[in-house]
Amino acid sequence: MREKPQSADLLHWYDRHARNLPWRVPPGAEVDPDPYRVWLSEVMLQQTTVAAVKSYFERFTTLWPTVSNLADAEDQAVMGEWAGLGYYARARNLLKCARVVRDAHGGRFPDQREDLLKLPGIGPYTASAIAAIAFDRAETVVDGNVERVMARLYDIHTPLPAAKPELTEKAAGLTPDLRPGDYAQAVMDLGATICTPRNPACGICPWSAACIARVNRTAAELPKKTPKKPKPIRHGIAYVARREDGAWLLEQRPDKGLLGGMLGWPGSDWTEADPLPAPPIEADWHDPNAEVRHTFTHFHLRLTLRLATLPMTAAPERGTFLSQTEFRPANLPTVMRKAFDLARDPLTKD
Template sequence: MRDEQHIGVSAQLLAWYDLHAREMPWRVGPAARAAGVRPAPYRVWLSEVMLQQTTVAAVRDYFRRFTARWPTVEALAAAPDEAVMGEWAGLGYYARARNLLKCARVVARDHGGQFPDTYAGLIALPGIGPYTAAAIAAIAFDRAETVLDGNVERVMARLYDIHDALPGSKPVLKDHAAALTPLDRPGDHAQAVMDLGATICTPKSPACGICPLRDPCLGRARGTAPDLPRKAPKKDKPVRLGHVYLARHADGGWLMQRRPDRGLLGGMLGWPGSDWSEAPDPAPPFAAQWRELAGEVRHTFTHFHLILRIHTAELPDGPPPEGLHVVGKHAFRPSELPTVMRKAYDLWRGQ
């Protein structure tokens, strides 16, 4: 329930945001918004999907390239899968790119190119979860939804001195965030809390002296702010091993394989190889004069570390083995490979 204290905190935060809002290519700033400029739901949605588990700095250029190439959701929906996956390469978490296309096509086909303007309508779309639905509803449509990302969790934990560890404390933190969410300007409020967490209430060395919420902040008053939010201990990531095989055709093209739609790097082009396990079978995908390169590729996914051994061969002209196809030397673009596959190519190129 919003009382006078909640209303006062929200007002302080919005006043700070009006002066210090970050400029982002997908954002309509507070001055423009006050003048009646409305955010484009497509741009809000695209930015929120890109920002999942990724930094603002990493997303800026990707967002600009995507919106230059596909300025509307209809344009994105009509794009070939491989073109979108290629532009996404390097952002990681490739399931997001697959869901991005699924969502764009549902919006274009079933909603006339218009995003639903409610949380319920948004969360029904492919690839849109609770956080993203709330963020789009608030930022694009000024719905009074509670937006809870890592920045908001940190601000709430410090503001109310919550010592229960994440992720178990999420419901309590969300209740506090909901109590602060105003009916007027909820989109600006959501972005204000996220900006505060990103620029002042940072994970390390929070700048409490210049924080607009320093007076009501219980964590600052009690000296606990730098230690919050508490998090449950992380489990050590296991290490998996694998082998990949880079085979080059006589004409300069490469033998490649499209990965299954489900699973890591789903639907993306990559080098054929073994499974990724504790003891992978280093059986080549076909007979050739394979040579193992010196060195190895190391890459970290969300749940495990991966170490790859790289094997290479030169092939004569002829049809590719079953399940593989040749990507010609003029069509081959290393920048469009998933990062782990590009690392393997870079290791080959350096030898």
């Protein structure tokens, strides 16, 4: 009978190999983690890599050192700082959550999973992560890393997402009462650095002796996943206009849906058929003969550009002018910044 993986073995590995991350309190440190920083980092890390998150985390915590500071911020300031990180509903829910914590919880995060779960933008994974890491509660975190580690330890071939309940059960069975916060981070670090999606480093894995997939040589093909649907191609038109004083014509996108609440160029809907032109103002729109290509979660976009220089008297039906000093391209979501990059040269040379 193969021995059950021991949490103590993993904690021992973590004590020596824990990654140094801006939001992490290293194992053995005498300070308690700040729930605000744990929450902020975990929300940023949803579907997003450590490398992409680092600079955003540093900027957010510098601008807003506490959850109440963040709750007091302007919506557009937060959305602008989130630009480029993706999944913008996270930023809208981040603000909602900060304001609930400020107004209903006296500026302190709840310390129980069940209460965390009620907050906007906090689901099963994030609630467990905050409870375990910030409050050292024996909750089980199940993210993509943990799913992969469990699928391999127990050689589970059921494809995701159907396998999720079984993988969660296996993970819960391993969660210790001793140092659950460090343990949660240790399993995820193991998945991120040793038990990787391709070419897992089984030779140096602290749990290799207990791993069934290692014996069966199936580790590299686990976890199985149900095949995904192909992405259709959608087309659209974006209108990039600059007034003679250098101000840019932009609009805030509606709060729901794609890029919700973000700044963008006025334009047509994005459809699989040819898009209907929808200029925000009558003007001499010209064709820069370049197209923005961008891929979203569920479709490819080919965005045609139209450029114009507008007189000071222009009164567009859509959008508002942002002066050169108000407008920061870094506050645009990536597809809109790509459009700006193509439009800036033709529109900024006198």
